[in-house]
Amino acid sequence: EDKVVQSPLSLVVHEGDTVTLNCSYEVTNFRSLLWYKQEKKAPTFLFMLTSSGIEKKSGRLSSILDKKELFSILNITATQTGDSAVYLCAVEAAGTASKLTFGTGTRLQVTL
Amino acid sequence: NAGVTQTPKFRILKIGQSMTLQCTQDMNHNYMYWYRQDPGMGLKLIYYSVGAGITDKGEVPNGYNVSRSTTEDFPLRLELAAPSQTSVYFCASRQGLRDEQYFGPGTRLTVT
Numbered sequence: 001e002d003k004v005v006q007s008p009l010s011l012v013v014h015e016g017d018t019v020t021l022n023c024s025y026e027v028t029n030f031r032s033l034l035w036y037k038q039e040k041k042a043p044t045f046l047f048m049l050t051s052s053g054i055e056k057k058s059g060r061l062s063s064i065l066d067k068k069e070l071f072s073i074l075n076i077t078a079t080q081t082g083d084s085a086v087y088l089c090a091v092e093a094a095g096t097a098s099k100l101t102f103g104t105g106t107r108l109q110v111t112l
Numbered sequence: 113n114a115g116v117t118q119t120p121k122f123r124i125l126k127i128g129q130s131m132t133l134q135c136t137q138d139m140n141h142n143y144m145y146w147y148r149q150d151p152g153m154g155l156k157l158i159y160y161s162v163g164a165g166i167t168d169k170g171e172v173p174n175g176y177n178v179s180r181s182t183t184e185d186f187p188l189r190l191e192l193a194a195p196s197q198t199s200v201y202f203c204a205s206r207q208g209l210r211d212e213q214y215f216g217p218g219t220r221l222t223v224t
Binding site for chain 1: 143156171202212215
């Protein structure tokens with residue numbers, strides 16, 4: 001059974017801090033790992049990491065994938081209150097519909 | 113494009129009632145998915161479809177049914193609502209297996 005474990009479960013930081021969110025996984029026939037940001041509604045896509053793209057960056061957010069050690073990290077630098085959200089990690093197995101298995105998420109709160 | 117739309121946004125059901133959660137996408141995506149998210153948890157896959165007329169079970173299909181008569185619509189049916197089905201339901205779609213999933217805004221369902 002595919003499995004995704006995220007840590008920490010939650011954290012509180014001050015605006016301007018840098019945070020690192022962790023995601024470890026076990027999946028048969030790995031295709032990709034995805035990061036989503038979830039505020040009060042639907043998850044919104046951040047990054048997709050695959051064998052051919054193990055490092056992604058967008059503004060203050062960046063992510064790397066270590067396929068050997070089976071984990072990924074999501075970094076957020078110079079955090080802002082708008083970064084407060086639940087960050088979900090999901091892994092995708094190769095197959096008919098490439099189903100996603102999600103972790104439980106890391107709840108990030110950025111305070112002033 | 114409206115993207116992925118879901119109706120209703122909220123619903124309260126009594127035990128044993130039935131209802132259909134509607135999901136429509138206007139992006140001509142082949143793949144569609146139904147997830148449920150319980151409080152403090154990640155998303156779990158209920159059913160998915162790889163195209164019109166083709167559906168298959170996900171991780172937690174019991175108590176639900178789906179159909180996919182058109183590319184655009186992927187309704188989720190609850191036949192005999194139970195308190196364990198209290199959750200937030202998300203529909204998602206994607207064009208191809210190398211593309212991200214786009215999520216609808218969700219339906220919050222309470223069964224009492």
